Amino acid sequence: MYRLKLVILIIFVFSIELNAQDARYCVGTSHDFGVPPTLGSIYNWQIQNSTIASISSGNGTEQILIDLNNTGLFQLMVEEVDANGCIGYDSVLVEITPLPTPNIFALGPIAFCEGERVFLQVDSIYPTMIWMTNGDTISIFPEIMVDTTGEYFIDVTDTNGCVGRSPSINTLQHPNPDVDFSLDGVCENIPSFFNDISVIPDDSITERIWHLGDGSLDFGDSIMHIYDLEGDYDVKLIVFSDFGCLDSLTKTITIFNQPTANFTFSPYTISTLQPEVNFVNTTFNAIPMLWDFDDSTTSVMENPNHIFEDPGLYDVKLTVIDINQCIDSISKQIIMYYDFVLYMPNSFTPNGDTHNPKFGPTGMRMEKYFSYHFIIYNQWGEKVFETYDINDWWDGNNAIDGVYSWIIIIEDEVGKIRKEAGSVTLIK
Numbered sequence: 001m002y003r004l005k006l007v008i009l010i011i012f013v014f015s016i017e018l019n020a021q022d023a024r025y026c027v028g029t030s031h032d033f034g035v036p037p038t039l040g041s042i043y044n045w046q047i048q049n050s051t052i053a054s055i056s057s058g059n060g061t062e063q064i065l066i067d068l069n070n071t072g073l074f075q076l077m078v079e080e081v082d083a084n085g086c087i088g089y090d091s092v093l094v095e096i097t098p099l100p101t102p103n104i105f106a107l108g109p110i111a112f113c114e115g116e117r118v119f120l121q122v123d124s125i126y127p128t129m130i131w132m133t134n135g136d137t138i139s140i141f142p143e144i145m146v147d148t149t150g151e152y153f154i155d156v157t158d159t160n161g162c163v164g165r166s167p168s169i170n171t172l173q174h175p176n177p178d179v180d181f182s183l184d185g186v187c188e189n190i191p192s193f194f195n196d197i198s199v200i201p202d203d204s205i206t207e208r209i210w211h212l213g214d215g216s217l218d219f220g221d222s223i224m225h226i227y228d229l230e231g232d233y234d235v236k237l238i239v240f241s242d243f244g245c246l247d248s249l250t251k252t253i254t255i256f257n258q259p260t261a262n263f264t265f266s267p268y269t270i271s272t273l274q275p276e277v278n279f280v281n282t283t284f285n286a287i288p289m290l291w292d293f294d295d296s297t298t299s300v301m302e303n304p305n306h307i308f309e310d311p312g313l314y315d316v317k318l319t320v321i322d323i324n325q326c327i328d329s330i331s332k333q334i335i336m337y338y339d340f341v342l343y344m345p346n347s348f349t350p351n352g353d354t355h356n357p358k359f360g361p362t363g364m365r366m367e368k369y370f371s372y373h374f375i376i377y378n379q380w381g382e383k384v385f386e387t388y389d390i391n392d393w394w395d396g397n398n399a400i401d402g403v404y405s406w407i408i409i410i411e412d413e414v415g416k417i418r419k420e421a422g423s424v425t426l427i428k
Contacts, residue, residue, distance in 0.1 A: 024095045026162035027071050030056060034063035035090070040083030048075035052096055068096045100126060100164035102156045111172040113245035117147040120169060128157035149173045175201050177239040179249040187258050187326035188230045196221045198239045207240040213253070227255040259286035261320045261330040271337040272365060276307045279316070286320035289327065310368075311338035311414055338414045339364065344406065347425040350396035359424055360393030361408060368413035376424075377405045396426050 025031055035043065045059050052072045058064035066076070077091040107119040121143045122129060131139040133150045146152060153168045177200040185192040196208050210218040212225050213233030227233065236250040262282045270277055280303045281288050291299040293306050294314040308314065314336065319329040342363040348356040360374065369390065376385035376394050379402060385394040408420045 023092060024097055024160055025068050026160060027068055027096045027098055030065055030067050032058075032063055032065055033076060033092075035078060035080065037062040038080065038082055042081045044079040044081075046077045046079075048077065049073075053094070068094075071096050071098045097160045097162060099162045100156050100158040102126065102129075102154055102164055102166040104152070104154055104166045104169055106169060106171075110169060111174065111243070112147075113174050113243065114176040115147075116173075117145050118171060120144050120146055120152055122154050122156070122166065126156035126158055130155045146171050147173065174203055174241065174243040174245050176245045176247040177205055177241055179237055179239050179247045181235075181237050181249065181251070183235075183251075183253055186254060186256055186324060188227055188255050189258055190326065191224045191226055192253075192255070194223050194225065194235070194237075196237060196239065198237075200239075200241055200245075203241040203243050203245070205239055206242045209238040209240075211236040211238075230255050230257045256322075256324040256326055258326045259283055259320055259322045259328045261286070261318050261328040263318045263330070263332070265316070265332070265334065269337070270308065270334065271339045272311055273339040273341070275309070275336060276305060277334060278305050279303060279318075281318065281320070283318075283320045283328075286322040286326075286328070289319045289321040290317075292317040292319075308334075308336045311336045338412065338416075340412060340416075340418060342408070342410075342418075342420055344408075344420070344422055345424065346422075347427055348396065349427045350399075351428045358393035358395050359406075359426075361390075361420075365413060366390050370411040370413065370415065371409075373407075373409040375407045377407075379403060379405075396428075399426055401426055401428055 033045075041062070043060060043062050045055055045064050047053050047055065047066070049072065052068075052070045052074045054067050054069060056065040056067045073093060073095050075091050075093055077089065080088045082088075103123045104120050105123065107121060110118055112118055120131075125142060129140055129142060130137055131144050131152065131154050133152045138144060144152070149172050151168045151170050154166045155163060156166075157163050177198045179198045182195045182197055183192060184195070194210060196205075198205055208219060208221055210223055212218060213235050214227060216225060218225065232252055232254050234250055234252050236248055238246060238248040240246045260283065263279055264282055265277050265279045267274070267277070279291065288300060288302060291301070291304055293299070293308070293316055295308060295310075297306070299306070312335075314334045315331045316334055317329055317331040319327060321327050342361050344361050345356070345359065348359040350357050359376075366372075367390070372388055372390045374385075374387050374392075375383060378384050378399075384399060384404065403423050403425050405423050406421065410418045410420070412418055
């Protein structure tokens with residue numbers, strides 16, 4: 001009795017890479033293999049090298065699913081036993097190829113400043129290349145230009161149709177400073193104050209360079225500079241971040257001519273009898289900001305009048321300001337002389353009425369004397385009255401009618417010793 005041997009043709013379901021009876025697939029995938037079905041047949045599948053691939057499901061049927069676990073070659077064999085007990089065999093050689101392993105690299109630093117960029121490149125050329133970031137396709141070329149923060153990688157497909165993904169490169173864009181500055185003071189020969197008001201997100205500002213337009217350089221967040229001449233100046237501020245990003249701003253500033261303060265006053269000579277002075281501002285295109293009279297009093301009037309209280313030397317200072325807020329000042333000396341005024345009557349009548357009941361001196365500013373001594377003598381040279389109090393006068397009690405001599409010794413408010421003498425007639 002003879003057994004009939006069947007020849008089975010293995011087909012590769014969903015495969016388009018059939019080369020005669022050999023096949024090539026990518027590692028890590030699963031594929032269907034099958035044979036034309038025959039009613040009543042049983043199919044026994046075997047893998048020659050189970051360390052490379054393994055049957056996932058379907059053994060015993062005409063179609064199986066095989067997991068392709070490792071790279072290499074294996075032989076897939078199938079035995080068919082039909083309803084009559086006849087047996088047939090077939091096999092196929094399957095190659096499991098590795099996935100492509102693309103690598104990408106940066107042509108320059110991957111951390112950069114705003115406005116800069118870096119090129120990313122893949123290490124090999126593949127039939128299909130797709131650059132990705134944040135789930136978006138951005139290029140299909142071997143090299144891309146990156147100028148923003150992001151995570152970048154490439155998916156490639158090789159000639160076997162296998163797909164591989166590269167490791168990621170994370171780029172970081174650092175912001176440039178947003179440069180600005182303020183200025184206080186725009187007058188020649190007066191300090192101008194520059195203040196950096198630049199801002200930067202995330203990073204911090206660490207360095208500032210000031211080009212002040214007159215050949216001068218300075219450093220710092222707030223600086224002071226004096227311009228010797230009026231005119232326009234191009235001031236440039238360069239600001240650096242801690243990462244090294246920079247930006248700059250140039251502003252044209254105008255420095256104005258400073259006003260020249262001046263004033264007149266009259267009269268030129270004043271005294272305790274005539275203490276009032278009239279001041280007139282004669283500054284061109286500027287108004288008084290403050291008059292300081294050097295006696296703890298001030299005024300903001302255009303042309304004030306002022307009364308000085310005490311004799312002495314006064315440094316009167318006028319400070320003026322113009323429409324550009326430029327300021328100047330000037331001081332002039334005023335001398336107030338002391339007028340010594342003292343009056344003594346030549347008679348008095350201490351007779352009990354209210355008319356001339358006492359005898360003593362009257363004068364100006366007597367309360368400011370440093371010392372005072374008042375003495376009265378009779379005709380025989382005897383002292384009949386003495387006082388050191390300017391408010392204490394002689395009342396003539398117990399004195400007879402007649403002529404009496406008096407002496408007053410004073411140290412006035414300017415420190416001068418004055419001695420006055422005379423006579424008075426007492427009438428009762």
